[in-house]
Amino acid sequence: MDVTLLVGAGTVSDPTTCPVSRPSRPHAPAGAGSRGALDIADEAAYLGASLNTGAGFDAATASLHVPKRRLGPALDLLADVVLRPTFPDTEIARQRDLRRAQILQQRDQPVAMANVAFAAIVSAPRTPTGARPAAPKRPRPP
DSSP: OEEEEEEEOSTTTOTTTOOOOSOOOOBOOSEETTEEHHHHHHHHHHHTOEEEEEEOSSEEEEEEEOOGGGHHHHHHHHHHHHHSBOOOHHHHHHHHHHHHHHHHHHTTOHHHHHHHHHHHHHSOTTSTTTSOOOOOOOOOOO
8 A cells, every 4th residue: 555645845835944945855754752763664664664754845745655454553653753753853963964965965966956957947036946945044052
């Protein structure tokens, strides 16, 4: 069974506050409810399921692939990920560092540069897809 949840979100929703300027590849959730990322991965593996989340210019997704007989427990897991996500500081720092490295590497990748240029060329500068999102601001020390 395949289940996909699609929610309108991303740069199109609010280009001034969204720090993601390109679609991201699907990734595993960082945590949900009382479960950590490894607990979610272990439970998905036990169920024979594949659970991924992702975000892009105009949508956020959560997808699930699972055998039919395990659909009920897998939907419970998906619901936990969607309704009670957690974002531990260590995971946020890891994702931030990963994204910074991706931005630097993007300059050497023609396809990545084409994706950036595409939105700027086909969209008006003041439209959500043509506007460059605000860069993430560094937190000020207390």
